Amino acid sequence: MIFDELMQIRAKALEQLEKAASSDELSELNTSVLGRGGMLTAILRTMGKLSAEERAELGKRANAVKQELVERFEARRAMLAEEAERKKIEREAIDVTLPGKRIAAGTGALNPLTLVYREIRDALIGLGFTTFEGPEVEYDEYNFTLLNLPPNHPARDMQDTFYVNDRVLLRTHTSPCEARALKTLDLPVRLVIPGRVFRVDEPDASHSPVFMQMEGLVVDRNVSLADLKGTIDSFVKAVFGENVESRLRPSYFPFTEPSAEVDISCSICGGKGCSSCKGTGWMEIMGCGITNPHEIENCGKDPDEWRAFAWGVGVDRVACLKYGISDIRLIYEGDGRFLSQFK
Amino acid sequence: MKLPLKWLKEYVEFNVTPKEFAERMLLRGFEVAEIIPEMDGIDGVYVCRIMSIEPHPNADKLRVCTVDVGRDEPLQIVTNATNVKEGDLVPVALDNATLTGGLVIHPTKMRGVASAGMFCGNEELGITDVEYPGCENGGVMVFFEEHPAGQRIQEALDLDDCIFDIELTPNRPDCQSIIGICREAAAALGQRFNEPEIRHIEGYGDCSDIARVTIENPYLCPRYTARVVTDLKIEPSPLWMQRKLKAVGLRPINNIVDITNLVLVEYGHPMHAFDLACVADNHIVVRNAKENEIVYTLDGKERVMSEDMLLIADPTKGVGVAGVMGGLNSEITDATEATLFESAVFRPENIRSTARKLHHVTDSAARFIKGVEPVNAEKALLRAIELVDELHAGRVMGGMIDVCSADLSEKQVAASVSHVNEILDTDLSADKMVELLGSINIPAEAVGDTLRIRVPHFRTDIEDGIETDWDIAEEIGRLYGYTNIAPTLMRGDTFRGYLSASVKDEDMIKDTMAALGCLELYNYNFISPKELADLCFDEGDERLNAVRLLNPFGEDQSLMRTELAGGLLRAACLNLNRKTGYGRFFEVGNVHFDDPELPVERKLLGVIHTGANEDFFTLKGTLEALFEKLGVERVRFEKGGSNYLHPTQKAIMTVDGDKLGEIGTVHPKVQRAFELSAPAYIAELDFEALRRHITRVRKYKPLPKHPAVQRDLALIVDEDMEAQQVIDVIEAAKARVLIENVRVFDVYRPKLPGDKGIPAGKKSMAFTFQLRADDHTLTDEEIGQAVNAILKSLKFRLGAELRA
Known part of the structure; x- marks a missing residue:
């Protein structure tokens, strides 16, 4: 009977399937059962002799068997492959205590962010600054509230924020470290604070949701806007060269008052005006200002005794300007042909 | 914020170039992001006089014109326009001219006849009857008055000014208004700004007799002022008003809506006009919405409100979402007979949350979010009424409804002259500071070291508190000019700079x-x-x-x-x-x-x-x-x-x-x-x-005085033996001499069992090391003993054999 024959083919195939010890054997078996000249096809060829009902029934059953076998072949194939890989892995065992090999691998390179960060930092060390760091995932309180940005402050909209929960966020700037420093350190201080910051900005040529900022914070009894100007000018010259000028112009940040944007004379045209500086001869590089007395008070220090100034410079932006990098995404992409240019 | 130069010129004498103006504003904290020409994108279009019109030799629908564009030679223009005749003055685009939509015109040949350019219609020039009545004629624009041939189209149409697009910082919501920004602009141009006086319109009767306002939540609505106008005549507003609105990108609608929009631009205060007939009992109720209460807004959308949102209602229904958008049910239509003008103050954070939840931040909402103030609310209302009167748009009723819990008194603050000078490191006299503040209409007087300042209502950013001196330092600094402050480095104690x-x-x-x-x-x-x-x-x-x-x-x-x-x-x-x-x-x-x-x-x-x-x-x-x-x-x-x-x-x-x-x-x-x-x-x-585990200071180790000997050992060990195990045993062997620099230098696994005398399950490893004593040169005997001790230990602990 043709139905018994079908079941025999199935049983035999399943039996052989389990015995197949390699994927080659399995493929052979697969062809002999399911292939064009295979047993299953052969049985279907005999259908012509059957009645219409029998034909339909056979078609149904043969399909079920076929589907079952395809699945079983696949399962067996995966098992054999895994088995083969396991054996290969065993064969590949090495003695991890053997000494390493030193091969000539060419000259590596630091990322342009590291290079620019060090240039700024080192210029400031010469002015008596020390380094300070804080966490990348931060309390809302430190990132905003202590810095004179209470909940619902409209200026919170200036910085689109990644939140972890209603109290914790990815810091949008390195400024929360100011609050940490003011709260924990003995004054006076001169700090340079590098770190990654995060903003909800879709990446494009000039935006990255992750970027690097460097905060500067000076707290002392008698610092002034003129000192801020001088300090910023000194590291601008260290990074861009002695003939680059910087200027401050009025702006607004909730954590500083007076606040200013810092422009540098265009490094491309030297200040004459070109397309990079939109013809103005100046390029904006960062914000700064005299620390808002509320921030000092919020952090438990007396604003009548201590005056402070601060800035936050985007290291990425400076790197792009300095090296003429046209697309900030290159910094984070990891293409060796880009990274190897900064030896 | 868009500031049309024409508008600025109404208040001051504009005596510098637009670029110079932008630079001055920048250095005062107002960045001009863009200087947009009034006829944006239009270039190379001139007035020409059509001298003669001839038929086109090869085309029925074209005509060949000879035109005078004020040059030595006349030019030939081929046109399909039918509405021009000899002697007409028309605009012509020549020599790579650009028109709206970026269209560029080059000299060309049309059906074999050269054409130096193209006559322009109003659409190509981006203008309508508002800018030049009669220009929307369906064909080429024709001037009705005389112009010299060759005059630039911008001059001919008096559209030769520019519009400054100015970026505002969040602390200066007062400058989101023509009045506010012109105050700063005037000072930047070295001139005094005189705020226009609003003419008081007496009106008839008293609107309080017919209309009422109740505020149920005074925290969210500190002030609500309103006036009523009856016998309205709804019609298009006059051209001067339409032009002003278009210049800042607003679409003229009708006289009443245009008035509220113009006031919004001028004074920065959003207003709304209700059809009074649609407000039940003529009674405005400012209250929190009920959960899921529905309001249909002017844009025809259904707004589902929640309890935290503020609603403008009458006793029966909502008539608007406070601060966001008016209701469709009380919209001004051609049939409106009486209107109630609303000029109110709403809490910014509440409007912000409402607008966000409704996913609809309107122009009005944006202003409320940035912050408006109660004195200006009244000014805006009075200005709107003045305009109603001026336009003869209706009969103004007297009186003013004013429900107010806001403090309207003038704020007075004191700042220390010496402290401000310390913050900035300047040496400005008190009188100089008074003068600087006066230049932007902040009245102050100097009493010894103290500046007594009467803070104008519009300067909500100047506070009375610990930050007053900083607030004033900010103003003085930017008015004096940051660029006039010489850079210094910190004085006083020296600091030890170091890396952590x-x-x-x-x-x-x-x-x-x-x-x-x-x-x-x-x-x-x-x-x-x-x-x-x-x-x-x-x-x-x-x-x-x-x-x-x-x-x-x-x-x-x-x-x-x-x-x-x-x-x-x-x-x-x-x-x-x-x-x-x-x-x-x-x-x-x-x-x-x-x-x-x-x-x-x-x-x-x-x-x-x-x-x-x-x-x-x-x-x-x-x-x-x-x-x-x-x-x-x-x-x-x-x-x-x-x-x-x-x-x-x-x-x-x-x-x-x-x-x-x-x-x-x-x-x-x-x-x-x-x-x-x-x-x-x-x-x-x-x-x-x-x-x-970093070694921070590497201590000097004395150089050996006596030579070391090197020995190699080839061992047969278990196949899975690690080099480290062998090294550990060699180093620990009791050899009575120093064992140093133990290293593996070769590993050999037999290809076949027994290969090169290595039994199955084993491999060969070769090690090298140095033997040494601190105080003498090792003897052969000592060396032999040491190696034996090592081998013994290797055999005993690891079963390792010396390879034959």
């Missing part, structure tokens, strides 16, 4: 990695849940405890990374795919683990090698070189490590039991998951663990 130990170590680690041929990566901190799954961490592994963002870009960037491996693999993959030829990378970066409080942050050093010459041992070589440079000694490599590494090619690195990290070949499965076309080798080290 951690920063120094990071520098050294990065420099060393670069010297070893690695390129430095900065990978993003965001990873996908799939990445963690692909790396096959065991259930309970801390690296599965990632911090999840509430508002990620997408699921594939929803977690903060807990490992550097994924980023290293992606970078390796990119370089393999692009065939860059670079295969050595490293990153020093933080990973985060979730915690009920602040996530735990840990810094890692990750290194990856991939490429033809790389294997487990080249990566190990890189790390050994790093350890050597850092003086990290006694690092042991023991089998083991994470699941993403190859099970028989991975090791945990420790120093005295302190785990530094892991190294290994990437598991073939993981290699496939990351679609890497070649094997890769990864190490991840804990930055702080590494730092703990």
